[in-house]
Amino acid sequence: MFNEYNPLKKAMFQVIDNDGKVINKRWMPQISDTRLLKIYKDMLFARVADLQIVSYQRQGRIFTYPPNYGQEAIAAAAGALIQDNDWMVPAFREMGTMLAKGVTLKELFLYFMGYEDGSKFENAKFTLPISVPIASQLLHAAGIGYAVKYNNEDKVIYAFVGDGGTSEGDFHEAVNFAGVWKVPVIFIIQNNQYGISTPTKMQTASDSLAIKAVAYGVKGIQVDGNDLFAMYKAIEESVKVCRNGEGPVLIEAVTYRKGAHTTSDDPTKYRTKEEEQEWDERDPMKRLKSYLIANKLWSEKEEDKIIPQFKEEVDRQFIEAENYGPYPKEDVFKYLYAEMPDDLHDQERQYDRFLQWKATKVK
Amino acid sequence: MFNEYNPLKKAMFQVIDNDGKVINKRWMPQISDTRLLKIYKDMLFARVADLQIVSYQRQGRIFTYPPNYGQEAIAAAAGALIQDNDWMVPAFREMGTMLAKGVTLKELFLYFMGYEDGSKFENAKFTLPISVPIASQLLHAAGIGYAVKYNNEDKVIYAFVGDGGTSEGDFHEAVNFAGVWKVPVIFIIQNNQYGISTPTKMQTASDSLAIKAVAYGVKGIQVDGNDLFAMYKAIEESVKVCRNGEGPVLIEAVTYRKGAHTTSDDPTKYRTKEEEQEWDERDPMKRLKSYLIANKLWSEKEEDKIIPQFKEEVDRQFIEAENYGPYPKEDVFKYLYAEMPDDLHDQERQYDRFLQWKATKVK
Amino acid sequence: MVNAINDALDIKLAEDKSVIVYGEDVGVEGGVFRVTEGLQQKYGASRVFDSPLAESGIVGTAVGMAVAGLRPVVEMQFCGFIYPAFNQIISHASRMRNRSRGKFETPMVIRMPYGGGINALEHHSESMETIFGHIPGLKVVVPSTPHDAKGMLIAAIESNDTILFMEPKRIYRAIKQEVDEGKFTIPLGKANILTQGTDVTVVAYGAMVREVQKAMVMAKEAGISVELIDLRSIYPIDRETISKSVKKTGRIITVTEGPRTYGVGSEISQIAIEEAFLNLEAPPSRVSGFDVIVPLPKGEHHFIQDPYKIFYEIERIVKY
Amino acid sequence: MVNAINDALDIKLAEDKSVIVYGEDVGVEGGVFRVTEGLQQKYGASRVFDSPLAESGIVGTAVGMAVAGLRPVVEMQFCGFIYPAFNQIISHASRMRNRSRGKFETPMVIRMPYGGGINALEHHSESMETIFGHIPGLKVVVPSTPHDAKGMLIAAIESNDTILFMEPKRIYRAIKQEVDEGKFTIPLGKANILTQGTDVTVVAYGAMVREVQKAMVMAKEAGISVELIDLRSIYPIDRETISKSVKKTGRIITVTEGPRTYGVGSEISQIAIEEAFLNLEAPPSRVSGFDVIVPLPKGEHHFIQDPYKIFYEIERIVKY
Ligand SMILES: Cc1ncc(C[n+]2csc(CCOP(=O)(O)OP(=O)(O)O)c2C)c(N)n1
Ligand SMILES: Cc1ncc(C[n+]2csc(CCOP(=O)(O)OP(=O)(O)O)c2C)c(N)n1
Ligand SMILES: [Mg+2]
Numbered sequence A, B: 001m002f003n004e005y006n007p008l009k010k011a012m013f014q015v016i017d018n019d020g021k022v023i024n025k026r027w028m029p030q031i032s033d034t035r036l037l038k039i040y041k042d043m044l045f046a047r048v049a050d051l052q053i054v055s056y057q058r059q060g061r062i063f064t065y066p067p068n069y070g071q072e073a074i075a076a077a078a079g080a081l082i083q084d085n086d087w088m089v090p091a092f093r094e095m096g097t098m099l100a101k102g103v104t105l106k107e108l109f110l111y112f113m114g115y116e117d118g119s120k121f122e123n124a125k126f127t128l129p130i131s132v133p134i135a136s137q138l139l140h141a142a143g144i145g146y147a148v149k150y151n152n153e154d155k156v157i158y159a160f161v162g163d164g165g166t167s168e169g170d171f172h173e174a175v176n177f178a179g180v181w182k183v184p185v186i187f188i189i190q191n192n193q194y195g196i197s198t199p200t201k202m203q204t205a206s207d208s209l210a211i212k213a214v215a216y217g218v219k220g221i222q223v224d225g226n227d228l229f230a231m232y233k234a235i236e237e238s239v240k241v242c243r244n245g246e247g248p249v250l251i252e253a254v255t256y257r258k259g260a261h262t263t264s265d266d267p268t269k270y271r272t273k274e275e276e277q278e279w280d281e282r283d284p285m286k287r288l289k290s291y292l293i294a295n296k297l298w299s300e301k302e303e304d305k306i307i308p309q310f311k312e313e314v315d316r317q318f319i320e321a322e323n324y325g326p327y328p329k330e331d332v333f334k335y336l337y338a339e340m341p342d343d344l345h346d347q348e349r350q351y352d353r354f355l356q357w358k359a360t361k362v363k
Numbered sequence C, D: 001m002v003n004a005i006n007d008a009l010d011i012k013l014a015e016d017k018s019v020i021v022y023g024e025d026v027g028v029e030g031g032v033f034r035v036t037e038g039l040q041q042k043y044g045a046s047r048v049f050d051s052p053l054a055e056s057g058i059v060g061t062a063v064g065m066a067v068a069g070l071r072p073v074v075e076m077q078f079c080g081f082i083y084p085a086f087n088q089i090i091s092h093a094s095r096m097r098n099r100s101r102g103k104f105e106t107p108m109v110i111r112m113p114y115g116g117g118i119n120a121l122e123h124h125s126e127s128m129e130t131i132f133g134h135i136p137g138l139k140v141v142v143p144s145t146p147h148d149a150k151g152m153l154i155a156a157i158e159s160n161d162t163i164l165f166m167e168p169k170r171i172y173r174a175i176k177q178e179v180d181e182g183k184f185t186i187p188l189g190k191a192n193i194l195t196q197g198t199d200v201t202v203v204a205y206g207a208m209v210r211e212v213q214k215a216m217v218m219a220k221e222a223g224i225s226v227e228l229i230d231l232r233s234i235y236p237i238d239r240e241t242i243s244k245s246v247k248k249t250g251r252i253i254t255v256t257e258g259p260r261t262y263g264v265g266s267e268i269s270q271i272a273i274e275e276a277f278l279n280l281e282a283p284p285s286r287v288s289g290f291d292v293i294v295p296l297p298k299g300e301h302h303f304i305q306d307p308y309k310i311f312y313e314i315e316r317i318v319k320y
C-alpha cells in the first residue's frame, strides 16, 4: 500500500466516493457491521457533542473550544484501532480518539472550562494531555517511541498535528528523530486546510504534506481524511509497519475544518461560502451514512432517535462539569515538584494569611 | 539540469572523475583558463592557510579553529560565482567564499584569536559574521531573501550549513519559508560526512540530504562537492533559477572533512584510516590539479614555487593579527545598543573605578 | 489599546516603506486580537502578511530582513508561543550589532500580547518579562495605556535596536482613553510617575498599573499617600526615577504578574537598596505571582494580583 | 569534576536500566569534554548514544521517554546551545506533572557545561542561570566541587523532577579532590556553608566559589572574616541558610558570572532584606557580569570576576 500510494505519485488514497460508494475494493478494510455501526455512532456522538459545545460557548458557559466538526472520520478511525496499551499523543482536535481511549466528555469540558483536573484522564491509559504549543508534542511521541522500543513493548504511538503544525521546527525534528530511531510512531497530520486563518498553501510550497515523509526516509501516505474507510485502512496498515519494527509512518489526512478555528474565530473573514459548500459534499458523516444506508445498516429514523439520546448524554456530562465546584487553592502549588520546596510552601502560607486578612475586609 | 538531477533519481551530479577526467561533457561549465587557474590558486591558498593555522594552534597561538581541509572546492566554486552585491551567509567552514567576498585572513585570524573585530569584515560587502549556533543563520538568509525580493534587487543569497545542521528545526523553517516566499537563496549543505563525531547516517534516515528539497517544493540537487566543475556548474545554474525569480535551491555538496572538526577534536576516535584513505582518492585539490596538469595549465613546479609565497602571506597576516594589540575595555559596552543606556554607562564607570583601585593594588 | 497599536503601525507603514508587518494570522484576519486589522488591505500583502506557523522562522527571518535594511515588526501570537523563537532572539536579534562591531544592526520589533486575566487556555497567560530583560542587547518595554502604547510603539519601530514590545492583553480593550492623533513618540527606557506621593513608592507596569490604582483608592481611605511609577521599560530600567522616588518615600513595592523568584521585583528592590539604603524605612518589597505555572481560568484568581493583595502589602510596608 | 560526573553516570547506568544517556557526540566520542567517555562501550548504544544535532529534539524526546518511564540524562553541548530547546523546557519538561495533575512526571536531567574563562568561541561562555531559575517547575543546580558534582548528579537522576544540571566547565579539570567511591547523594536545594565567618556573607556557586576563596585570602589579610556559602541550587533557593547567615553577619554579597540586571544577585539581596532587614549594616550587594554579551577571549578578562573585584566589593561593604 505504501508503495502503491507513495506520496511521490501524488495520488490521494480513497476507498469511497462522496456518495459513499466503494471505489477502491482492493483496499476496502474488513470491518464487521456491528463494529462499523459503532464507529459511525461514535462519530455521530462526537459531532453532536461538538455542535452542542459551540452552543454552550455562545451561552457563556465555557471558554474557548476548538471544534472537530467535519474532521470526525480521522479521530474515529484512529479511535477504532488504537489499543488500550497504545499511546495517544493529541494535538487538540482529536476528540474521537480521546473518547475511544477512555477520556470522558466531562473531562474535556472541565479542561475547556478551566480546570487542570480535566487533563488527568482518569480512565484513559497512556494518553497525554492536550498540547497547546503547536507541534511540540510530536517530539514526545518520538521519545515515547524510543522507550517502547527500548523496553520491547508491543505498542504503537498515535501522534497528531495540524497542517499548520508541519511548519514548526519541532515537526521536522520529531519525524527525523523517529526516522533515525525507527520507532513505532504514526504521525497523523490533520490537514484541515487552515491554521486559524492561514491556508495550507501559505504554510509550505511542497506538493503535499505527505510528501514530507521523503525528507525523513519514512513511509508516508496522503489519505482522504473524510473517508472513514480510507483512514481506517491507512492506519491499520501503518500499525502493521510499526509492529513490524519498520519505523514510523507519516499520514496526511486531507479534511476540512467545517467550523471555526475556535469559538472565538470567525471564518467568514478568510474563506468563501463556495468553498464551504464544496467541502459539504465531502462531509465524512454524510459519506459514511450514505454507505450505511445503502447497505441497510442504518436509517434516518434511527439517527433521529439516537441524536436526542446523545444530546442528553452530552448535557449530562456538561452539567456535571459545570457543577464541579471551586478550584482548591492547594492545587495551584501542589503539582510543581515531587516534593514542595520550602520557599513555595512559604508562598502558600503567605497567601493563606492574605486570604484570612481579605476575608475580614470583604464581606 | 534540476530535472535531470532531480534528487529523487538518486544520482549525484559529477563532471570529472577522481583522476580529473571529464566524464560529463554536457554539463562541463565554461570557465576560461585564467579564471580556472585563479580558482585553483584560491583553493590552494585556502588549503595552505588551513594547514598553517592548525600548526599555529599547536603552538598555542590561536584558540579553536575549524579547518576547511578537503572541502575547498565548495567554497571556491561559490567564491568564484558570488558577486560583490550578493549576500554571503556563512556557517563557519567556508573560508574560500569569504576570502572571495573580501574578508581577509587577518580578520579570520582575529576572530579565532578572540577579537570581535575579526567579524567586522571591513571590505566584504553583504557578508554576515560567522554564525556559531548551527543552522540558525539559514533563517537570516531567507529573511534577506525577502528583503532583496521586496526591494526588487538583483541579488542572490548564498547560505551555508553542514550535514549536522540539517537536523535542526531552523533548517526546516528556513528552507520552508524560502520556498513559500520564493526568494533567491542558494542553500548549500556541505555534507562532509560528520557533525563532529556523528556520522550523517545518524542525522537522518533520508536517502540523501538533497532529497529534503522535496519537502519544501524547491529545487534540489546532490553534487559531488569535491568536483570543482560540478560545484561551479550547479551553483551557476542555481543562480539562474534565483535570478529568474523561481525561488530557492537546495544543494547538497558531498564532501569529506579531511581534518579534525576543530583543532580540539581527535577524529581517530570515530573514523577509520581506510575511510580517510578512500576519501583521499577523491580529494578536490588533487582532482582539479590532475585536470590542470593534463591540460597543461599547471605543473608541480609552479605549485612548489607558489606554496612558499602563500605560506609567507598567511604568516604575514597571522603576525599582523597577533600584534593587533589589547582589547579596549570600551568595546565590551559599546555595541550593545544604538545608544548606551544610562545603567550600562554606570556599570562601565563602576568598572573604571575598580580598575583604578586595582592598579594601586597590583603592581 | 488595540486601536492605538493599530494606529501606530498604520502611521509607520504609511511613512516608511521599510516597515514590514507579519506573523501568524496578522494579514487576512488582522491578528487574533485584531491588532493588525485592515492593514493588509491598506498596504498590500507584501508589507502585511501571514507567515507560516513557526516562531523561530518569524523572528529569524526578521533578523535577516533587518540586517538587509528593512524594519520588520513581527507578532508572536501569544506570550506562551515566543519560546520556539528564543534562540533567534538571544543568539542573533540581540547580538548582531555587537557581533559585527556595529556593521550590521537589527532594527526590529517583536510584538507580543502577554499576561493573564482573560480566561485563556494554558500558555496564553504568562508574564515572563524577566527572562527577556536579562538578555543583553535586547530592550523590553510594556505600555500601560493606549496613549503610551502608540507613542512607545512608534519609538520602538524607529529605534535601531531589537525591541520586545509586550502588550498587556488584559487591558487591550479595557481602557478608554483619547489618544492623540498623528505621530508622536514616547522615549523608551523612561519610567513615568503617574501619581506623586509621599509614604510609599509603588512600581508597576502593564495591566498591573490599573490594579495598583484600584488599591490606591483603598490606600487613600487609609490615609496612605502612594507614589505610583509606571516602569514602562523592563530593560533598560530607569534607575534615576526609582532612585529619586524611593529616596523621598523611603519605601518601595514592586507589583508584577510573573513568578516571584528572579522576578522584576527583586531587581527593583536591589536598585532601591543600592541607591537609597540609608533612606529606607522598610524593606523593599514585592507583590508578584507565586513560583507556579499560571493556573487555568478557574484557578487564575489565586494567581493574579488583586487590588486587595496590593493594598495588603502597602499597608504592611507603611506600618513596618 | 569530569571524572566525578562520569562516575555518577556510570553508577546510575549500572544500577538502573531506565537511565538513558544521550546528546550530541556523547556516544562514540564520549562528549566534547569527555564527560561520557567509555560509557557507550560499557552500556551499549541503546543506552548511551549520539543524537541528531537538534536540541529541541533532544529535550523533547527526553520528555517523551520520561513520561514513558525512562530516566533520560541528556547533554546540551554548551550553554549557548540550549536555547533551541527552550520551548520544550519551559512548555513541557517543567509542566507535565502540573498539567496532568500528577498523572505524568518527567524525571529527567539536562546536563550542560556553562560559564566562561576557557577562551572559547562565542556562545560557549554564557551563564544565564537566571532565566532557568525563573521557570516554575524546573530545578536548577550547580556543583562547585567534584564531590558535589557526583552526589548532586546522582540525586538529580534519582529525582522525579526535571533538573537542569549546570556544570562549571572552567573547573572541569581544575580542582583536584578525592571523591568518595561508590554511591552517595547530596540533597538538591540545600546550600553549603564552606567557611564560617562573622563580618560578611558571600554567596557564590560553580566556578565563582574558587574565585571567592582567592579573594578571601586578601580579605583575611585585611582582617575581614568572610562567611562563604556555596548556593548549589539556583532554584529552589535555600532561604534558611542565607537568612541565618545574613542575620549573623549583617552584610551579604552575591558573586555571579552572568549579566547583572535580573541576575541571581538581586534575588539573594531581596531574600536578605526580607529576612534580615533590621540586621543589615550595609546594602546587600552583588558582584556580577555587566549587562553585556560575554566578550570573545581577548576581552573576556573585562567580564569575568577576578578575585580583586570580589575583594574590592567585600572591602567596600564591610567599610560601609
Ligand atoms: C507554538 C504555537 N504557536 C502558535 C499557537 C497559536 N495557535 C493555536 S492553534 C493555531 C493554528 C494551528 O493550525 P493547525 O496546525 O493547522 O491545526 P488546526 O487548528 O487547524 O487543527 C495557532 C497558530 C500555538 N498554539 N502554539
Ligand atoms: C545549536 C548548536 N548546537 C551545537 C553546537 C556545537 N557544534 C558545533 S559544530 C557542531 C557539528 C556541526 O556539524 P555539521 O553541521 O555537519 O557541520 P561541520 O562541522 O561538519 O562543518 C556542533 C554540534 C552548535 N554550534 N550550535
Ligand atoms: Mg489546520
Ligand SMILES: [Mg+2]
Residues within 6 Å of the ligand: B162, B163, B164, B190, B191, B192, B193, B194, B195, B196
Ligand atoms: Mg558536517
